[in-house]
Amino acid sequence: MPPAPHRTPYDAELLAGLSAVTIPAFTAENLQNARGFFPINADHLTGDGTIDHTERTFKGPESDLTISIFRPTNCKSASKGPRPCFYSIHGGGMIVGNRFAGVDEIMGWLKAFDAICVSIEYRLAPEHPDPAPIEDSYAGLLYTHEHAAELGIDPSKIILAGISAGGGLAAGLSLLARDRHGPKLLGQLLLSPMLDDRDAQYASRHQLADAVVWNLGNNKYAWESLLGKRVGGNDVSCYAAPGRAEDLSGLSPVFIDVGSADLFRDESTVFASRLLEFGVQVELHIWPGAFHWSDALVPTHPLSKSAQARRMEWLRRLLKIDS
Template sequence: MKNRIDPELRESLELFPALDLDNLEETRKLLAESQEAQDIPLDETISLTEKMVPGAEGEPDVRVRIHEPKERSGVLPGLLWIHGGGYVLGAAKESDLLCQQFVKEAGCVVVSVDYRLAPEHPYPAPLEDCYAALKWFSENAAELGVDPERIGAAGQSAGGGLTAGLALLARDRQGPKLAFQMPLYSMIDDRNNSPSCGETGSEHLIWNQELNEKGWRAYLDGMQGTENVPEYAAPARAEDLSGLPYTYTCIGQLDPFRDETLTYVTRLAQAGVDVEFHLYPGAYHGFEGLAPQADVAQRALSDYVRAAKWAMHREAATVRK
């Protein structure tokens, strides 16, 4: 597998320590320290605020980070961003740089969700936190200067899985309506038995079949692989994908989620959902975050912003009609 990695992506992978999910607290601590050491500067044209918003009934409030331009003209579209981390790692702050890029280049307001993590908070807690944030975003759109008809959701890896689950949940609960969804290299199939998962085994490729099993076990509280898994937890299990919004997604060819993504994209298209998809050769899981200066990473990041901007403007044109 490693001989197939894009040469520009190899060094970053070699420098990145293998994730240890058997020592979760220590891994979380190390990742948090690494994030703090990076000291990502806040763009001077962007305002960043933190807020606690109401959670689901009987559940705690949800922390969100709101990124918005200090100067604006008119009402803007909105993007709900959901960070990755295998359902067990990560925090909203880790996505600040990408959220700023969306604000500047796609001209929107971004609300980034700090959802609860498994195994302390298994499904449905993380998804319900995201739904609560979406509901708050929609209900407070006017205060945020956002058009409630042009709010989309996006996320990477587990955040992509939550994005796909959220789109199903919003559809079935009759709102809030999503203008588009962008589940990027998303973690959507708990069965962990595809050929692409098997190819990664226990290799150090950021995420692999072994880590995937542990992440799903934590998120689903041990019921992964059984017939009891809800489609909102593992969207690859959804029987009906009709009625979902325009979808943009992508995957690296060396990502364990390659095959579940290919199947998901095919089924979306067959269900009549407008979908755009990119497969990046030589790319492993999370490549654009680990080696952002690589050519393939720059193309991927540019595609994210372009697709979100297009979806927002397309929705605006539809609303005007």
């Protein structure tokens, strides 16, 4: 595909808000420094005393894995029984990030829905290439489902949630759980998901090659770190790159949102359209002028607040909770 002739504009106020944040370079040379950009513990989530944090370690595919478990400190009623669970997979291109990153918004969902969050610490590329991230994510989901009773989780109300690479892993995990006859999922919440290693068919990859926060160079490095020489070729699993999936049938309802000025815009919209072709219930939002992760980086902007409100509304309907 030739370079796109038109550029999608940013929202000027959102872009101005980004000036207060220093985004590291997500490159091979700066990888360790970029990993230091993310929180190393749960203090920013538990500091106000409203969220409780515990951890569990269990045997993974090749080594021990750890999950963080978050719940409101004042659970509304012990007699309510098992609670909904948000199974969180963090973003970061599968090369940076950890289980404490990108879950701030979920803490609000826990309080609103008297729910529990399980966040998986999966192994990162390039040290641990595909299939390590997806297999670790699946192992965490199995552990969560198998130990649901002792964790206080309703196994019929597990919702996958992920942003960026975490959204891609959540989409891949849904396919993997379906194909392995694993846990049945209530829904998938995919925020600006990273779904496909191929560039050619997506105009947004060319329009926004130099995009803020996450650009085409970052994206290529991340996929190469995960897939090595297989990137862009025919030998790539749909669990690693769910945008390649040929069969999207039998999946739980999906919420997708993405910015119009996000590198991942077109793969998100194409994926949503294909899900609809297979009879999957989808809600899709494209936020005008929003860039990658803008609602988290500039959370007070009206557009960010609207995006957060739409997610909450979708979750309320999915969980069948009255306003």
